[in-house]
Amino acid sequence: MSAAEAGGGGRLGRAAMLPALLTGWLVLLWALPHAGPLFAGLAPAGAPAVYTRSPLLMLALNHLLLVGVACTIALGLGLGTAIAVTRGAGAAFRPLVESLVALGQTIPPVAVLALAVPMIGFGAVPTIVALVLYGLLPVLQTALAAFDGTPPQLKEAAAGMGLSSGQMLRQLELPLAAPLVLAALRTSAATAMGTATIGSVVGASTLGDPIIAGLVGSNPAFVVEGCIAVAATAIAVDAVLRQLERASRRR
Amino acid sequence: MTAAPAAPDTADDARARPAIVFEAVTKALGGRTILDRLDLEVPPGRFVVLIGPSGCGKTTTLKLVNRLESPDGGRVLVDGEDIARRDAVELRRGIGYVIQSGGLFPHWTVRDNIATVPRLLGWPRSRIRARIEELVGLLRLPADHIGRYPHQLSGGQQQRVGIARALAADPPILLMDEPFSALDPVTRLELQDEIKEIQQRTGKTVVFVTHDVDEAIKLATDIALLNAGRLACFGSPRQVTAAQAGSFTYDFLGGGAIGLRRLALEQVADRARSPGPGAPGRGGPQVAADASLREALSAMLEHGADRLSVVDAAGRPVGTLGWSDLAPR
Numbered sequence: 055m056s057a058a059e060a061g062g063g064g065r066l067g068r069a070a071m072l073p074a075l076l077t078g079w080l081v082l083l084w085a086l087p088h089a090g091p092l093f094a095g096l097a098p099a100g101a102p103a104v105y106t107r108s109p110l111l112m113l114a115l116n117h118l119l120l121v122g123v124a125c126t127i128a129l130g131l132g133l134g135t136a137i138a139v140t141r142g143a144g145a146a147f148r149p150l151v152e153s154l155v156a157l158g159q160t161i162p163p164v165a166v167l168a169l170a171v172p173m174i175g176f177g178a179v180p181t182i183v184a185l186v187l188y189g190l191l192p193v194l195q196t197a198l199a200a201f202d203g204t205p206p207q208l209k210e211a212a213a214g215m216g217l218s219s220g221q222m223l224r225q226l227e228l229p230l231a232a233p234l235v236l237a238a239l240r241t242s243a244a245t246a247m248g249t250a251t252i253g254s255v256v257g258a259s260t261l262g263d264p265i266i267a268g269l270v271g272s273n274p275a276f277v278v279e280g281c282i283a284v285a286a287t288a289i290a291v292d293a294v295l296r297q298l299e300r301a302s303r304r305r
Numbered sequence: 306m307t308a309a310p311a312a313p314d315t316a317d318d319a320r321a322r323p324a325i326v327f328e329a330v331t332k333a334l335g336g337r338t339i340l341d342r343l344d345l346e347v348p349p350g351r352f353v354v355l356i357g358p359s360g361c362g363k364t365t366t367l368k369l370v371n372r373l374e375s376p377d378g379g380r381v382l383v384d385g386e387d388i389a390r391r392d393a394v395e396l397r398r399g400i401g402y403v404i405q406s407g408g409l410f411p412h413w414t415v416r417d418n419i420a421t422v423p424r425l426l427g428w429p430r431s432r433i434r435a436r437i438e439e440l441v442g443l444l445r446l447p448a449d450h451i452g453r454y455p456h457q458l459s460g461g462q463q464q465r466v467g468i469a470r471a472l473a474a475d476p477p478i479l480l481m482d483e484p485f486s487a488l489d490p491v492t493r494l495e496l497q498d499e500i501k502e503i504q505q506r507t508g509k510t511v512v513f514v515t516h517d518v519d520e521a522i523k524l525a526t527d528i529a530l531l532n533a534g535r536l537a538c539f540g541s542p543r544q545v546t547a548a549q550a551g552s553f554t555y556d557f558l559g560g561g562a563i564g565l566r567r568l569a570l571e572q573v574a575d576r577a578r579s580p581g582p583g584a585p586g587r588g589g590p591q592v593a594a595d596a597s598l599r600e601a602l603s604a605m606l607e608h609g610a611d612r613l614s615v616v617d618a619a620g621r622p623v624g625t626l627g628w629s630d631l632a633p634r
Contacts, residue, residue: 211408214371214480215422215470216398229412 072297079290083111086279096275103275105264110279114287117260120178120253121246121291124185129239131186132193137223140201148198155194158187163249167256181253181260188249189242196238200231233303240295247288251280261287322385324349324478324510325370331378332365332534339365341534342379347527349477350508352501354521357531358557363514366531367480370512371397383478398422401471401479401509406487407463409455415466416451422474440469443503461492468500472507479504481513485520497523518558522546522566530554542570568599568631576631577615577624591616594623598631 087110093103135155139148163184170180204227212222251262261284268276325347332340339362347353355363368374369381372393380387388396409418416437423433441451444465455463464484471479481500485493501524504511515521521528522542530538530545530553538545538554546567548554559566574594590608592601594615604613611628 207404207406207408208410210373211402211404212410214373214397214402214404216394216396216425217421218394221425226410 072293075293076290079286080111082286083114083283086110086283093275093279096278097273101271101273101275105267105276105279107267108259108263110261110264110283113259113261113263114283116258117247117250117262117284117287118291120181120250120258120260121185121243124182124246124250125189125239125243127182127186128189128193128242129235132190133197133235136194136197136201140198141219151194152198155191159191161187163188163252164255167252171256176257178253178258180256181250181258184252185246185249189239189246192238192242193235197231197235200234201227204230229302233299236295236299236302240292240299243291243295244288247284247291251284322349323347323382324351324384325512326382327366327369327379328382329379330366330369330376330381332362332369332374332376334365334374339534340369340376343531343535345529345536345539347510347512349510352504352511352513352524352526353529354525354527355512355514355529355531356516356518356521356557357537359516361531362534363531364482367482367512367514370478370480371400371402398425398474399476399478401474401476403464403467403471403479403481403484405483406460407455407467409463409466409470411455414452414454415446415458418455418466419451419469419473421470426474428474436473437469440472443472444469444499459492460488461496464488464492464496468496468503472503477510479509479511481511483514483516486515486517493520500524518566519569522558522569530557532557543567546570565599565602567633568602569597571598572596573598573601573615573626574623577626578630579624580614580622589614591622592626593618601626602631 087104087106090103097103135151138144139151166184166187167180170183174180174183208226208230209222212226217225250258250260251265253260254262254266261280264276264280264283268274268278268280323346325345327343327345330340330343331338339360343362343366345366355366357363365374369376370383370388372388375389380389382388383391383396383400410421413421419437419440420433423436428436437451441448446462446465446469450458450462455466458466467484471481484500485496488496497520500511503509513524525542527539528542528545529536532553537557538548545554546558546563548558548563555563572594573592573596576598577594590604590610590613592604592613592615594617601613605611605628613626614622615624615626617623
C-alpha cells in the first residue's frame with residue numbers, strides 16, 4: 055500500500071506540473087509585449103522592439119483555434135477513414151486511401167496555401183485545409199496500425215461472447231487504439247503549431263503575424279518574439295496532449 | 306476419480322433432444338478439408354472432450370457451435386434448432402466461450418470482464434453485481450482482485466476470470482478451447498478439478514477441446530476422438546480406452562501406455578480388500594481410498610512394495626491393495 059501511496063504522491067506532483075506550465079505560458083505571452091528593452095538590440099534603429107499591432111494573447115488563441123480545429127478534423131477524418139477501410143467492403147479502398155494521404159503529405163504547405171487561396175479565398179480556411187492535410191497521415195497510419203494490431207484472440211473472444219461489430223469497435227478496438235492515436239495526434243499537433251504560422255501569409259491571424267511582419271519589415275526583434283511565443287505555445291499544447299494520452303493509457 | 310455419473314436429466318424431452326448436433330458437417334479452410342461429413346451428437350449435461358491429432362478439426366468443430374465458423378455443408382443444431390437460421394450475436398450470448406490464455410480485455414478490470422455478457426444482455430446493475438460476487442466465490446478468486454486488471458493476475462487467475470466470464474450469464478452450454486494448455490502443471494490440475502466439479506454441480510453441457518489425453522480422460526463423461534475430419538470414436542473414457550490394439554484410437558490414446566490410462570479411471574476403494582492377517586503394519590506404505598489405481602501403482606513402484614495399506618480421508622486403515630488387485634477384472 056505504501057508503494058501505491060508513494061506512486062500517488064508522484065502522480066500528484068506530475069498533476070501539479072501542468073497547471074504550473076500553463077500559468078507560465080500565460081505569463082510569458084502577457085510579458086513579451088512589455089519586454090521591449092530585452093529585444094531593443096535586435097530591432098533596427100528607430101523601429102519598435104516588440105509587436106503591438108494586435109495583442110499576443112489574442113494571436114495565440116487564434117493560433118490555437120486554427121490548430122485545434124485542424125487537429126479535430128484530422129482526428130475525425132483519419133480515424134473515420136481507418137475504421138472504414140479496416141472492415142467489410144471498405145477494405146478494397148485501403149491501398150488507394152493510404153497512397154492518397156501519403157501523397158498529400160508530400161505537397162509543401164506553402165504550395166497548399168497558394169493553391170487553396172484562389173479557390174477558397176484568404177483567411178483561416180485555407181490554413182486549416184493545409185493543416186488537416188498534414189495532420190491526417192500520422193493519425194490515419196497509426197490508427198490503421200493499431201486496428202491491425204488488435205490481438206486476434208481478443209477479437210475472437212469478443213465475437214464469441216456476442217459483441218456486435220459496432221460493440222467490438224467501441225468497447226475493444228477504439229479503447230486499445232486510443233493511446234497510440236493520441237500519441238500520433240500529438241505529433242500532428244506539434245507540426246501544425248509550426249505550420250500554422252505560415253497562415254499569416256494568407257491573412258489568417260496567428261502567432262505568425264509578428265514573424266511575417268518582422269521578415270517583411272526586416273525587424274529580427276519581431277521574428278524572435280514570434281518564435282518564442284510559438285515555441286512556448288507548442289510546449290503547452292504538447293503538455294496537455296501528453297496528459298490526455300497518459301489518461302487514455304491508464305489501465 | 307471414477308468416471309462421473311451422467312448428470313440427472315430433469316425431463317424426458319431433455320434426454321430425447323441432444324444439446325448440440327452435427328449433421329454431416331463439411332468444412333474446408335484455405336483449400337484443405339478440415340471436417341469431412343462429421344456426425345456428432347452431444348447429449349445435454351455431458352462433459353464432452355474433443356481430442357485428436359493437430360489439424361484434425363477439433364477447434365473448428367467447436368467454433369461451428371457458436372458460428373465463429375460456418376459449415377460448407379451439413380448443419381449444426383443447438384437445442385434442436387439449425388443455428389444457421391439464428392442471429393449469430395444472440396446465439397453467442399447464450400453460449401459460454403473460453404479460449405486459451407483467457408482472451409480477457411486488457412483495458413477492463415476483472416469485474417468488467419466478468420460482466421461482459423450480462424451487460425450486453427442488459428441486466429440491471431444489482432443483478433450483475435450479485436452474479437459477479439457469486440462467480441468470484443465459485444472460481445475461488447480473491448475478493449480484492451475484482452478491481453484489478455488482467456495483467457496484474459497470474460495465468461491461472463486469468464483463466465479463472467475467463468471461465469467466470471463465460472459462466473456469467475448462466476449459459477446452458479460452455480465451449481472451452483484448450484483452456485488450460487498454457488498453464489503450469491500444478492495450476493492445470495487444480496483448474497481441471499474445479500471445472501469438473503462446476504460442471505457436475507451445474508449440469509451444464511461442456512464441449513472441451515484439448516490435445517492432452519490425460520486431461521481428456523480425467524474430465525470427460527464422453528470422449529470424441531477426431532481423425533482427419535471424422536469421428537474416429539465416441540464413448541466414455543472406459544469405452545474408448547478399451548480400444549483394440551492396432552486401431553487408431555488405441556494408438557492415439559497411448560498405445561503401449563494405454564494400460565496406465567485405464568488404471569487412471571479406476572479407484573482404489575473399488576479394488577481394496579478388507580484388512581486381513583497379512584496386512585502391512587501402520588508404518589507401511591499407504592494409499593488413499595479415493596486415489597486412482599494409477600496413483601496406487603506409482604506408490605508401489607516408489608516404495609518397492611507389492612501391497613499397500615488403504616486409508617480413508619481421516620488416515621484410518623480401511624483395507625489393503627495388492628499388486629494382483631491392479632489387473633483388469
